[in-house]
Amino acid sequence: MDAAQRRWTRLGWWTLAIVAAACVLSSPWTFGRVRIGNADEPRYAASNLNLNQLPPAWMELSPEEADRVESAVAAGDYVPGRLLGTDVLGRDVLARVLAGGLFSMLVGFSSAAVAVVIGTAWGAAAGFAGGRVDAVLMRIVDVLYGLPSILLVVLLAIAVEGLVGRAGERMSPGASQAVGLAVLLIAIGGTSWQTMSRVVRGQVLSLRSQPFMESCRAVGVPASRQFLVHVLPNLVGTIAVYATLAVPAAILSESFLSFLGIGVREPLPSWGNLASAGLSEVNLVKSRWWLLAAPCALIAVTLVALNFIGDSLRARFDPTASRARW
Numbered sequence: 105m106d107a108a109q110r111r112w113t114r115l116g117w118w119t120l121a122i123v124a125a126a127c128v129l130s131s132p133w134t135f136g137r138v139r140i141g142n143a144d145e146p147r148y149a150a151s152n153l154n155l156n157q158l159p160p161a162w163m164e165l166s167p168e169e170a171d172r173v174e175s176a177v178a179a180g181d182y183v184p185g186r187l188l189g190t191d192v193l194g195r196d197v198l199a200r201v202l203a204g205g206l207f208s209m210l211v212g213f214s215s216a217a218v219a220v221v222i223g224t225a226w227g228a229a230a231g232f233a234g235g236r237v238d239a240v241l242m243r244i245v246d247v248l249y250g251l252p253s254i255l256l257v258v259l260l261a262i263a264v265e266g267l268v269g270r271a272g273e274r275m276s277p278g279a280s281q282a283v284g285l286a287v288l289l290i291a292i293g294g295t296s297w298q299t300m301s302r303v304v305r306g307q308v309l310s311l312r313s314q315p316f317m318e319s320c321r322a323v324g325v326p327a328s329r330q331f332l333v334h335v336l337p338n339l340v341g342t343i344a345v346y347a348t349l350a351v352p353a354a355i356l357s358e359s360f361l362s363f364l365g366i367g368v369r370e371p372l373p374s375w376g377n378l379a380s381a382g383l384s385e386v387n388l389v390k391s392r393w394w395l396l397a398a399p400c401a402l403i404a405v406t407l408v409a410l411n412f413i414g415d416s417l418r419a420r421f422d423p424t425a426s427r428a429r430w
Contacts, residue, residue: 109416116412123406127205134203140182147196148203149371152182156194157385160394161186188398191381201398204373209406211289211368212355218293219354220347223300224339230301231308232331242305245298253295257357260291261366281372288367292357300346307342311335341420348414352407359403375399 137144140151154172159165165173176183184196191197230241261284311317312335320330361367362376370377382396 109419112412113416116409116416119405119409120413123205123402123409124209127202127209130202131206134199134206138182146203148199148373150182150184150195152176152184152190152194154181154194155184155190156192157392158184158186158190158194159392160189160197163189189392189394191395192385197395197398200373200378201375201402204368204375204378204399205402205406207285207368207372208355208358208362208375208403211285211292211358211374212351214289215292215296215354215358216347216350218290219297219350220300220343222294223297223346224304224343226297227301227304227306228308228331228335228339231305232312232327232335234309234312238305242302245301248295248298254357254360256295257288257291257361258364258366261288261361281369284369285372288358288361292354292361296350296353296357300350303342303346304339307339308335311338341417345414345417348410348417352410352414355403355410356407375403379403 134148135146138147138150145151155176158169158173173183184190184194185198188197188201191200226241226245230238317330317334320334325334358367358374359376359379362374363380365377365380367376368374376399378399379396382392382394382399385392385395
């Protein structure tokens with residue numbers, strides 16, 4: 105790894121650490137309860153319709169907006185923060201962006217973990233077993249490659265949403281939202297493991313032909329010990345590389361689905377549904393561009409940082425990767 109690549113790698117790690125720390129460390133504030141009338145709501149969902157669509161703190165309030173804020177303060181009503189302004193329901197955009205980052209990264213990292221586990225197990229089983237087992241498992245992967253993964257995720261999400269909707273009267277809102285998130289991450293992870301399985305299978309086939317594996321078979325080492333002690337440790341580098349590259353793809357899938365209204369649903373925020381809501385505020389009459397810019401900027405920064413990290417890991421662990429491309 106040359107000096108330029110090391111600089112980009114450090115930039116990626118620091119950027120990802122800053123974004124993740126901002127979302128995680130602010131969670132006591134974003135999820136903290138605030139008093140709205142006779143009810144307590146988490147800050148990211150707390151709203152005051154009288155203070156909707158206020159501009160960010162660096163922009164000057166109009167006389168009408170200033171009067172609304174003064175009236176709310178005088179009446180003792182909830183006043184959302186104005187660092188990034190408020191949305192159409194009068195909710196703090198900064199709190200929603202930070203909470204949305206937490207949900208987006210949770211779904212992204214969890215989906216990538218599901219894809220890595222399934223892909224590693226499938227590819228390792230195919231490569232280590234060989235023969236007809238390998239042929240059958242890889243033909244299944246070829247069939248799945250021909251299916252549109254986003255369409256499968258959409259169909260699964262809609263089907264489960266219907267089941268949850270019918271059972272909604274017997275479930276609390278929190279449980280219903282948790283089920284929706286679980287289904288989303290399993291659906292994304294369950295449709296994005298095919299590439300991982302092929303890479304792992306190729307590595308396992310390569311390792312099986314190495315002299316140390318031939319020695320293991322010659323002395324009668326059990327197959328389970330061959331895999332756990334000699335094959336699996338040599339797959340760690342490959343798994344780490346493709347796991348890092350799977351995370352941005354999963355985050356992008358979640359953001360895309362939430363943008364379409366299929367992923368994370370209101371009142372839970374995610375960068376995708378925040379961008380979808382902000383898009384409707386960009387118009388020729390009065391453009392509130394900051395509602396779209398904030399989530400989109402964080403999506404872009406996070407994905408670029410993860411790609412820098414993934415490329416550095418690939419250069420370090422993959423002997424076939426070019427070291428001179430930077």
